[in-house]
Amino acid sequence: MTEQAEPSDDLAAMLRWRASGGEVRVLDWGPPLQVALITCDGGQEMQRVVSDAADLRAELGG
Known part of the structure; x- marks a missing residue:
């Protein structure tokens, strides 16, 4: 069995x-x-994430 991080x-x-x-x-x-991170109702940027996280990059397809 493998553990999921x-x-x-x-x-x-x-x-x-x-x-x-x-x-x-x-x-x-x-x-x-x-x-x-963009609102669904107006396209306004609410937050910007700056990251080196490999799992975030993988999730986004990069």
Whole structure:
């Protein structure tokens, strides 16, 4: 049996944002990776995540 690693804080934040209906936009693949957390109702950037987390990059397809 293999243990699944806990997601990084950055990946967890992005997954929570998506689960609540927000959009995610990759601004720069870096390194470091820069991701904008965008509102679902107006396209406003609410937060920017700057990260070296490999699991976040993998989740976003980079």
